[in-house]
Amino acid sequence: MKQVGKINIGVLASGSGTNLQAIIDAAEAGRIDAEVRVVISDVAKAYALARARKAGIPAVFVERNMFSSRREFEGAITAVLNEHGVELVCLAGFMRIIGKALLDAFPNRIINIHPALLPSFPGLHAQKQALEHGVKIAGCTVHVVDVETDHGPIISQAAVEVKEGDTPDTLADRILREEHRIYPEAIQLFAHGRLRIEGRRVYITNHESRNGGFE
Numbered sequence: 001m002k003q004v005g006k007i008n009i010g011v012l013a014s015g016s017g018t019n020l021q022a023i024i025d026a027a028e029a030g031r032i033d034a035e036v037r038v039v040i041s042d043v044a045k046a047y048a049l050a051r052a053r054k055a056g057i058p059a060v061f062v063e064r065n066m067f068s069s070r071r072e073f074e075g076a077i078t079a080v081l082n083e084h085g086v087e088l089v090c091l092a093g094f095m096r097i098i099g100k101a102l103l104d105a106f107p108n109r110i111i112n113i114h115p116a117l118l119p120s121f122p123g124l125h126a127q128k129q130a131l132e133h134g135v136k137i138a139g140c141t142v143h144v145v146d147v148e149t150d151h152g153p154i155i156s157q158a159a160v161e162v163k164e165g166d167t168p169d170t171l172a173d174r175i176l177r178e179e180h181r182i183y184p185e186a187i188q189l190f191a192h193g194r195l196r197i198e199g200r201r202v203y204i205t206n207h208e209s210r211n212g213g214f215e
């Protein structure tokens with residue numbers, strides 16, 4: 001049963017799941033009006049699944065190789081999300097391109113966190129790309145997912161200074177700390193219905209809409 005006043009989230013993760021943990025912790029502490037209803041991974045051994053189980057959240061492995069097309073794979077993921085009453089899908093280190101099937105099932109209801117100040121450095125190894133480009137300011141972005149990878153309307157961003165001697169790992173660690181802050185904040189804005197999308201712009205409104213989600 002959906003708790004009154006809370007939005008039901010499904011998290012998709014392929015890796016260690018520190019962003020997932022930040023969301024779980026924020027939800028448990030009452031800092032966001034959201035409940036993680038299910039965690040899905042395409043990687044059987046992803047630590048994100050263990051984190052979910054530890055928190056008493058259903059953890060589901062959906063194996064890509066079991067399906068002959070992305071559409072079918074996403075159909076299976078959609079079925080799990082629907083089974084758990086998910087209203088907002090949060091990608092948290094989910095290392096697969098999102099296709100039309102999932103986008104159509106959750107229009108404007110899939111958000112992603114990316115470890116770069118988009119539109120710079122989309123795709124893999126964003127922190128390494130940033131260092132190799134020589135930027136002085138790196139960061140992270142929460143955005144609405146659309147058909148293009150790491151591309152949709154931007155909800156929020158945080159900047160992180162690049163330090164001399166930074167490696168991709170040290171930079172990634174500092175960016176992650178900001179990710180763990182801005183992702184729950186963005187979820188809270190969504191839960192309170194304070195986001196309005198117009199084209200590429202996401203406006204943060206002062207009034208709350210009753211149903212949560214994008215206006």
Ligand code: GAR
Nearest residue numbers: 015016017018019020093113114115
């Ligand atoms: C995070 O840095 C996230 O921004 C990134 O993967 C990491 C997952 O860490 N996502 C992408 O690069 C997606 N394009 P986590 O599993 O500890 O949350």
